[in-house]
Amino acid sequence: MSGYRADAAYWGPEKIVIAMDIGTTQSGVSFLHLSNGARPVVTMVTQWPGQITAAGMGKIPTLVAYRYGQVQACGEEALEAFEDDKSAVAHYFKLHLHPDSMKRSLSRPIPPLPPNVTLEQAYTDMMSYMFRHTREFFESRPGYINTNTWSRLQNSMEIILATPNGWDIREQGFLRRVAIRAGLINSSSAETRLTFITEAEASIHFALHHGSIKNWLRQGAMFAVVDAGGSTVDSTLYVCKSAQAPIRLEEVASSKCVQAGGIFVDEQAEIMLKQKFRNSRFGTSDYISAMTKRLFAAGRDSNVIDFGGPSDTDNASQAALLCQSGTYETAYDHWSIREASRYYLVLVGGFGESAYLKQELQSTFGSRGVSVVVAEEPSRKAAAEGASIWYITHNVKARAARYTYGMDHSPDYTDKYGERSDLKFTNPAGRVLVSGAFSTWVQKDVVLADDFAHAVPYCWQWSSNESKTLSVLRNMSLKVYIWDSAISPTWVVDRQ
Numbered sequence: 001m002s003g004y005r006a007d008a009a010y011w012g013p014e015k016i017v018i019a020m021d022i023g024t025t026q027s028g029v030s031f032l033h034l035s036n037g038a039r040p041v042v043t044m045v046t047q048w049p050g051q052i053t054a055a056g057m058g059k060i061p062t063l064v065a066y067r068y069g070q071v072q073a074c075g076e077e078a079l080e081a082f083e084d085d086k087s088a089v090a091h092y093f094k095l096h097l098h099p100d101s102m103k104r105s106l107s108r109p110i111p112p113l114p115p116n117v118t119l120e121q122a123y124t125d126m127m128s129y130m131f132r133h134t135r136e137f138f139e140s141r142p143g144y145i146n147t148n149t150w151s152r153l154q155n156s157m158e159i160i161l162a163t164p165n166g167w168d169i170r171e172q173g174f175l176r177r178v179a180i181r182a183g184l185i186n187s188s189s190a191e192t193r194l195t196f197i198t199e200a201e202a203s204i205h206f207a208l209h210h211g212s213i214k215n216w217l218r219q220g221a222m223f224a225v226v227d228a229g230g231s232t233v234d235s236t237l238y239v240c241k242s243a244q245a246p247i248r249l250e251e252v253a254s255s256k257c258v259q260a261g262g263i264f265v266d267e268q269a270e271i272m273l274k275q276k277f278r279n280s281r282f283g284t285s286d287y288i289s290a291m292t293k294r295l296f297a298a299g300r301d302s303n304v305i306d307f308g309g310p311s312d313t314d315n316a317s318q319a320a321l322l323c324q325s326g327t328y329e330t331a332y333d334h335w336s337i338r339e340a341s342r343y344y345l346v347l348v349g350g351f352g353e354s355a356y357l358k359q360e361l362q363s364t365f366g367s368r369g370v371s372v373v374v375a376e377e378p379s380r381k382a383a384a385e386g387a388s389i390w391y392i393t394h395n396v397k398a399r400a401a402r403y404t405y406g407m408d409h410s411p412d413y414t415d416k417y418g419e420r421s422d423l424k425f426t427n428p429a430g431r432v433l434v435s436g437a438f439s440t441w442v443q444k445d446v447v448l449a450d451d452f453a454h455a456v457p458y459c460w461q462w463s464s465n466e467s468k469t470l471s472v473l474r475n476m477s478l479k480v481y482i483w484d485s486a487i488s489p490t491w492v493v494d495r496q
Contacts, residue, residue: 003030003042004209004389007245010034016153018134018184019387021162021199022126024094024230024263026350027075028059028381029134030388033149042388044381045130045137050076059350059381064090064125069116074129088114090122092263095231097123097174102166102232102259120178128182159184159194160391162202162383165234166257168402168482172196199383200234200255201396203227203348206386208247212373213346217243222252223344226361227382228351233260238396250398254445262351345372348382398449401442403482408492409439409458420491428461436492444486 017032029045044058050073051057065073065081066088073081082089095110096119113122135150144150161175176194179185185193204225207213213223217240227234236255242248345365347358352374362372390396410433411417413424417434424434441454460476483489 003044003385004392005042006040006392008039009037010040010392011036013156014153015156015158016138016150017158017160017388017391018131019160019162019202019384019391020127020130021202021381021384021387022094022123022130023059023062023350023381023383024092024232024261025062026059026230026381027062027126027130028384029130030058030381030385031134031138032388032391033138040392042385042392043141044385045134047137047140048075048133050079058385062091062094062126064093064122064129066090066114066117069114071125071129074126086111090114090117090126092231093119093122097167097171098164098231098259099166099168099170102257120174120181123175123178124181127178127184131182131184155189157185157193158391160387161194161196162199162387163196164229164232164257165198165200165236165255165402166232197387197390198234198236198255199227199229199232199349200225200236201399202383202386202390203234204236204238204249204346204386204396205389205393206382207346207348209389210382210385213344214243216344216371217247219243221343223346225346225348226352228347228349228354228357229261230263230350231259231261233258233349233351246393249396250447251396251400252447254400254402261349262354265351265354343370345370347372347374394450398447400445400447402444403484404440404444404486404488405442406438406440406481406483406488407478408435408481409437410435411437411439416490438481438483438489438492440488443488444484 012034014036015034017034019030019032021028030042031045032040032042034040046058048060051060060075061079061082063073063075063078063082064071065078072078078089082091090113092111093113096113113119138144138150139147159179161179163171163175175196176190179194180187180190207225219240219242221240221243222237223240224235224237234255234257237252238249239252240247241250345361347361351357358372358374365372410425410427413421413432413434417424417437420434420436423436424432427433439456439458441456442448460472481492
């Protein structure tokens, strides 16, 4: 599935770029083969084991089946195992990696991993599987059959991983280890060959080239991109600085990430349906999971939900259940709708395909002059393809800091620091200082350009001793602290 084709030729060393998005329920891969003097083309991987070739789908289920701790199948091939025994299949495992601040909002426990399987193993097996079949797909394409292009460029290959807005250094470090373990990169080149991009930024690059955005995008236009996925909803507010090629966008405020998405609607719908079918054989998980919510729409008095099979002909199992709209809306209401933009709201992601969600957003924001638009091509994985488009175009030229960044320093002791007089000390030069104060580098929500640099002078002093001096200079390091507020703290450690 060929996607975006760059307007200009690429000039540089030949290389392959792989962009990967491992989602809660669906995953996808896109790639670029950059050749000097040729226009880059983004290609989605659409042929996966167990998938109907004619379907041309650019995404697969995020499933890894195990037996005695050993991987047996992934993606489409793991669906049968998932239907037989969910406990033996790693599913929704992305939830385990969410920061604690996001996990607290979960309404029920995260599905456990299969016995003797760690989170790192599940991610490694899924990533390795996707990488391996990306190579098979790449080498089966016209022009690459029986060539050594992949093997020749593998050691310089660049990897892009899309992650939720709410993930940061801890989660990136985990994925870096996984990428090394899965064989995508080696430890010596991980810092230069592996790049992370937020799903929201990848999605806006996808939406720019697969939707109606260019029809209304004007200089000064403000719009929000909402990536509604399986377990997270990422939102970012942008302003257009230039609508002429190359398009230039800037973030208006730091991006947001809430613990919400399609799987939570599934959970609430499952609870509701089990209650309705509690006195019927259709109340089991197998029947419930086969029922669909995709075509549920607001505004109807009722919606039809298919269930049962050809042999289910008794009076209790008419081939469909007439479900009152208000009942199903209760399931959707557990997904939080947040204010986004005054003008346009661009909806992407698997959950963003829901007609009901789009209608509710339009109902909520329409009276404020906001138009809800949906990116086209629902069979594609927006973040996976958008990450490759981002690599070529870099349309977002400035981003808002998601945190306040700074370091621990020791300023001159003044009344401002009087509450911690126990931390004051006299340095080798005879100055009275106080330790543990927070020195701000960048404040949250400050918009920073791509080429932003911040230089701050610091002085590091110690007692004169030649051997100690050499040791300090050889091994200098500083901790960088982050603070989730636009107001800088006075101290690095809160004693409360």
